[in-house]
Amino acid sequence: MSWFILRRTLSAGVVIFGVVTVIFVLSRLIGDPIALMIQPGMTVADIEELRALWNLDAPIPEQFIRFLGSALTGDFGLSIWQGQPALGLVLESLPATLLLTSAALLGALLLALVLGSLAAIKRDSMLDRTLMSLTLFGQSVPNFWLALMLVLVVSVHFHLLPPAGYGTGSHLVLPAIALGLFPLARLTRLVRAELLDVLSQDYIRTARSKGIAPWLILVRHCLRNIAISLVTVIAVDFGTLMGGAVVTETIFAWPGMGRLMIDAISHRDFPIMQAGAFVVALVVVLTSLIADITYAIINPRIRYA
């Protein structure tokens, strides 16, 4: 097990290295940061001095190594727009994003477990068919449009919830729904499909014949066995949601990373974009690492050699 964790961590490290490399390449493609700092009255010598200050006069390989070094110590440069360390700004906005994405995903998961189980138990009933059609709808609604429609109906027309902002629980409801509908639809289909598979197994028949209460069979025997595929999909969805949150946060003025990134674009502030991409990639890689370790905990039969 510890060997497995070590190996898995190493490959996560390779991915992070790749991500930092891609960020370096993109940052060199984005353009010369010095060009943005040139002010009237500067001489060529001044500009060269600036260049040297940012190591931009060094050969590319040396620049890359320096970039790696500073990235490892969390230094992605100063934000052009706010003048503070870019990584610090990104980390300050991370909790808001994590709150939104976890609320959306957790809500989606709990609801999907209930709806998916209902659909699987009442297979081919009216309820099942209605739910499955609804999930197709749910997977077809763009989250930013859903967000606008929620604001339009719930906030503008009925004045039930605030249209934007951050702080109280009522601010969280609309963005979480907008972000969570797609994973809800996906997870509901997944729970149903996996349950149908499990329900036809011999050990379920055995459990039934022993007279165990149906809900106990569902919770103890079925849900446990579908947990692995759920963890896999949730780990993938978490990364997707971090991306999807960009748009949702912009609409609801949610002070998370997504909004920070969008603001950074309009200010042509590439250090923030790089630090943001790095942090999100880190979260995604860590999520899939945790998912892999969770497999072994959920299913004792999995023993990574």
Add this chain to the structure above:
Amino acid sequence: MHDATQINTYPQKQGFRVRLPRLYGTRMLFSEILSIAFLAVLIVLALLSPWIVPFNPTEADILSNLLSPSLSSEFGGPPHLLGTDVLGRDVFSGIVYGTRVSLIVALAAVLGAGVLGTIIGLIAGYARGWTDEVVMRLVDVQLAFPFILLAIMIMYILGPGLLNIIIVLIVAKWPIYARVARAEAMRHASSDFVLAATSMGAGHGRIIFRHILPNALTPLIVVAAFAVPQMIMYEAALSFLGLGLPPDQISWGSMLAAGRSVLEQAWWVATFPGLAIMGTILSINILGEALRKRVGPSSDID
């Protein structure tokens, strides 16, 4: 939406008198026919938009701004069926023109990503060894970047434009095809027909593209079918954020962005383009589902 409630009723009796045509041996559902019809209308709209639209969708007409949807016209001339936006641009005409961007982007991106990913994946799965290792690590790195963030950075470098959106989508989405194609190549590489071809002296290229590719095509087509709506959604998201097309070009996403700023005064500006996106995506999803059910079970697609 009565038809939509019957999506999962393949083995069941149809409630309709009309006998619907078959697809892969299974009778089609009413919802599937409806989806095909919807997409057919979209394609016609996209091809014929200049002759269909009552107004130039990019032409501002400040006198008739924020008109609500109506069947009659205030100043004479054709009515603004779905209202106008803050600059007086006709929403209906915008939606009709928007079909072009959505369909072109989705098809070009799916095709591009599909071809690129398939070639890379087939080679990786067939060659194994370090080629495979490098490709799979690349895929991992790619998947660690959430789409929107990658797109933001690339669009920032390339600037807005139709071709650039397509490039971004190809860069973002090839790994899915690479994964599927790799798995298929590994499955078939040791099969008898490949062995037979090798023994007859077929080269690697011939084996990969003449023998393995045709056998790997079905799951790839299913993946592609589900990727089309995703591409439409991503294009709309990028345009919504102002990163997609230049402001003088119309797309469903940029219309939504225009609608967002007048949400409280004019609900129709954001509502109708969104309905167009949703209808398109739903139709393709229904057809993708129909395809997946008929050509056999496939792995979970995301």
